[in-house]
Every structure is written in C-alpha cells, then in structure tokens.
Amino acid sequence: MPKSAPDLTVPTRDRLLDAFAELLVEGGERSATLDAVAAAAAVSKGGLLYHFASKDALIDGMLARLDALANEDAENIRTAPAGPIDYLIRTSVHTGSPLDRAYIAGSRLAQGRDLRAMQVLSDIRRRWLQVIEDAVHDPDTAQAIMLISDGLYVNSSLAENDLRAEDGAAMDRLIGVIDRLLPRP
Known part of the structure; x- marks a missing residue:
C-alpha cells in the first residue's frame, strides 16, 4: 500500500501508474493486483480498466x-x-x-x-x-x-x-x- 494518500489533482492515469509502481516496489508483483492498484490510486476498478484494459497494459504503461x-x-x-x-x-x-x-x-x-x-x-x-x-x-x-x-x-x-x-x-x-x-x- 502506498505510504500516503494519492494526490487527486494528479491525472488518473498517472495516479494509477504511481500506485502500480509503489506496490511493485513495496511488495513485488504479487501485491500489485488490479484491485490493489485501483484502491491505492483511489480509483474504481472500472476507472482503472478504462485507462488500462489489463494488467499487461498496466505493465506496458x-x-x-x-x-x-x-x-x-x-x-x-x-x-x-x-x-x-x-x-x-x-x-x-x-x-x-x-x-x-x-x-x-x-x-x-x-x-x-x-x-x-x-x-x-x-x-x-x-x-x-x-x-x-x-x-x-x-x-x-x-x-x-x-x-x-x-x-x-x-x-x-x-x-x-x-x-x-x-x-x-x-x-x-x-x-x-x-x-x-x-x-x-
């Protein structure tokens, strides 16, 4: 889980990438599930999937x-x-x-x-x-x-x-x- 609340003024796509990177750094790939990324970025899972259709797309981003x-x-x-x-x-x-x-x-x-x-x-x-x-x-x-x-x-x-x-x-x-x-x- 990221150390601080996400900055909601940051564009959603960037918040998702920040959250994904933070989860990877702190807990490795297994901790960086789509649900965890969405929660850490303060975005719905649907919002995450709007920007990144899959975990592969999130990795590519x-x-x-x-x-x-x-x-x-x-x-x-x-x-x-x-x-x-x-x-x-x-x-x-x-x-x-x-x-x-x-x-x-x-x-x-x-x-x-x-x-x-x-x-x-x-x-x-x-x-x-x-x-x-x-x-x-x-x-x-x-x-x-x-x-x-x-x-x-x-x-x-x-x-x-x-x-x-x-x-x-x-x-x-x-x-x-x-x-x-x-x-x-």
Missing part, C-alpha cells in the same frame, strides 16, 4: 514511463555541464526520484522474469553505457564506470550507504579515482 524517464536521463548525462561521468556518478545514488521508483518497479517485474521488463532495463543500461562510451572513447573503461555506477545505486537502494549525493567531497574523491581510469590521449 509503467515500462513506457520508465523508458521515457531513462531517455530523459540519458540526455541529461550527455549534456551535463560538468560532463557525463560527473553527472552519472553523482546521480547514481537512490533518491526516491520518479526515475528511481520506476526503475525499481521495472526491476521487480524483471525479477519475476517479465521479458518486457528485462528488455527495457537492458535497453536502458545499453543507452547509458553508450553515452559514457561516447565520452571516454574506450568501451572497457566505460564498462568499468557503469559498474561503479551500478554498485553505487544498488548499495544506496538496499543498504545504509556512507556515500550520499549531498556528500560533495566524497563524490569528488570518487570522481577523481574514476578520472585516473580514463585513457589519456
């Missing part, structure tokens, strides 16, 4: 949202004023952002072997990796940077993490270490 958020993030990485690596690393900690929630919800579906979720998550990671490869011009170094990013994210998502986004000095030190990995011209 949530994955489309995840993909759109990740596309936006890839562009933010690519165009970051301080550079792609700096942006990627500083944003590789869980903050509860809409992208974080959608990503974890998609991961929960992938854990249940949903092939669509597995494909979307794979495509997202490939997209982020390509942005980093374009920045460093070395696929092996780009892969190492992505693995550092992945580790930061998992650690901050699942455990109490000593490294937080707001700890600028610690992030600066980590980015300095990564900078030493970069190939020199």
Whole structure:
C-alpha cells in the first residue's frame, strides 16, 4: 500500500501508474493486483480498466514511463555541464526520484522474469553505457564506470550507504579515482 494518500489533482492515469509502481516496489508483483492498484490510486476498478484494459497494459504503461524517464536521463548525462561521468556518478545514488521508483518497479517485474521488463532495463543500461562510451572513447573503461555506477545505486537502494549525493567531497574523491581510469590521449 502506498505510504500516503494519492494526490487527486494528479491525472488518473498517472495516479494509477504511481500506485502500480509503489506496490511493485513495496511488495513485488504479487501485491500489485488490479484491485490493489485501483484502491491505492483511489480509483474504481472500472476507472482503472478504462485507462488500462489489463494488467499487461498496466505493465506496458509503467515500462513506457520508465523508458521515457531513462531517455530523459540519458540526455541529461550527455549534456551535463560538468560532463557525463560527473553527472552519472553523482546521480547514481537512490533518491526516491520518479526515475528511481520506476526503475525499481521495472526491476521487480524483471525479477519475476517479465521479458518486457528485462528488455527495457537492458535497453536502458545499453543507452547509458553508450553515452559514457561516447565520452571516454574506450568501451572497457566505460564498462568499468557503469559498474561503479551500478554498485553505487544498488548499495544506496538496499543498504545504509556512507556515500550520499549531498556528500560533495566524497563524490569528488570518487570522481577523481574514476578520472585516473580514463585513457589519456
């Protein structure tokens, strides 16, 4: 069950996707029934079915949202004023952002072997990796940077993490270490 009452000023379709993601994050796919999603979004089941005719349609909607958020993030990485690596690393900690929630919800579906979720998550990671490869011009170094990013994210998502986004000095030190990995011209 979502932690707070839904904001009824948010469009119904978005409330349904928010509720579905929250249920997936908090309790996994089994807890995210159509009845539970409708109740969590403060929508009748008929209202849910008006927007999403089936659970598959709801999954497709949530994955489309995840993909759109990740596309936006890839562009933010690519165009970051301080550079792609700096942006990627500083944003590789869980903050509860809409992208974080959608990503974890998609991961929960992938854990249940949903092939669509597995494909979307794979495509997202490939997209982020390509942005980093374009920045460093070395696929092996780009892969190492992505693995550092992945580790930061998992650690901050699942455990109490000593490294937080707001700890600028610690992030600066980590980015300095990564900078030493970069190939020199």
